[in-house]
Amino acid sequence: MSIVPRSLSDQAFEVVRERILSTQIPPLAPIRQELLAEELGISKIPLREALGRLEQQGLLTSHPNRGFFVPALTSVEAEEVFALRLKIEPEAAADASLIAADGEREAARAALAALENVGTADPHAAVRLNRSFHLALVRPGGRQITAQLVERLQVLAERYVRKHLEPAGREARAASEHEAILRAWLERDAVSVNRLLSEHIVTTLHDLRVQLEQAVVEAPVKATTRRRRRVVE
Numbered sequence: 721m722s723i724v725p726r727s728l729s730d731q732a733f734e735v736v737r738e739r740i741l742s743t744q745i746p747p748l749a750p751i752r753q754e755l756l757a758e759e760l761g762i763s764k765i766p767l768r769e770a771l772g773r774l775e776q777q778g779l780l781t782s783h784p785n786r787g788f789f790v791p792a793l794t795s796v797e798a799e800e801v802f803a804l805r806l807k808i809e810p811e812a813a814a815d816a817s818l819i820a821a822d823g824e825r826e827a828a829r830a831a832l833a834a835l836e837n838v839g840t841a842d843p844h845a846a847v848r849l850n851r852s853f854h855l856a857l858v859r860p861g862g863r864q865i866t867a868q869l870v871e872r873l874q875v876l877a878e879r880y881v882r883k884h885l886e887p888a889g890r891e892a893r894a895a896s897e898h899e900a901i902l903r904a905w906l907e908r909d910a911v912s913v914n915r916l917l918s919e920h921i922v923t924t925l926h927d928l929r930v931q932l933e934q935a936v937v938e939a940p941v942k943a944t945t946r947r948r949r950r951v952v953e
Contacts, residue, residue: 728762732770735760740779740790741878742844751780751788778876793879795932801876802925808873810917812866813857813901814910820860825906831856832902840891847882851875853898857905857917883931884924897923 736756739745757767771788774780778797780788791797820828835849851874858870885891897920904912 728766729769729773732760732762732767733773736770737774737777737779737875740774741847741875741882743879743882745790747790747792747879749790750786751790753787777872793883793932793935795929795936797876798880798925798928798932801873801880802921802928805870805873805877806918806921808866809854809858809870809921810914812863812870813854813905813917814914816858816860816863817905817908817910817913820905820908824856824860827859828853828856828902828905832898835898836895843882843885846891847878847885850881850894851878853902857901857913880928881924884928886931887927890927894920 736745736751745751751771753764753767753771757764760767771780771782775782775788779790781791782788816824831849831853835846835853838845838849840846851871854874855867855871859867885894897916901913901916901920904916
């Protein structure tokens with residue numbers, strides 16, 4: 721896939737970010753800069769600029785003489801990201817519900833409808849639309865710094881949201897929670913918005929703790945199995 725020669729660094733940033741968030745570039749995978757630059761039809765200079773920005777946003781890590789890698793999913797990062805969401809997002813959404821104009825209320829309805837329509841057919845799109853719905857709840861009121869902080873945290877949380885939705889039935893529960901949150905938001909019930917959104921975030925984090933702990937336990941077993949397979953082969 722090539723990108724047009726306009727704001728090359730910005731466009732490379734968007735392409736690589738989407739690949740990381742969609743796990744097309746999975747955790748712990750290295751970024752093959754030469755191959756990626758060739759695929760995108762750009763030089764390595766704007767690509768490096770894009771990768772540096774992604775590192776600043778926490779979506780890449782770099783090591784001397786080894787280049788850029790996608791960081792692993794960790795319980796430490798999940799705890800930090802979701803704790804920050806809990807401090808900012810519920811109150812921001814509650815405040816926004818009180819001052820949202822008609823167009824902003826319609827945008828929130830449309831965001832949830834788009835998320836519900838995609839369902840489980842396209843997991844990558846579902847996670848992106850989940851972000852769009854949550855952002856639609858905090859944007860009214862013109863509090864740009866707050867909205868930007870929430871968006872930054874949503875991006876950092878997106879890989880974990882994808883992990884959270886892996887078990888069967890999680891989408892249905894999330895959909896029910898989203899509907900309740902939006903209903904309270906449209907009714908301008910700020911207290912309920914704050915409570916429901918807080919519960920939504922806390923429940924997701926609780927599930928993630930279990931999943932990430934299980935992944936740590938299973939990792940040595942999987943590594944041993946791979947070694948045994950190589951010996952047999």
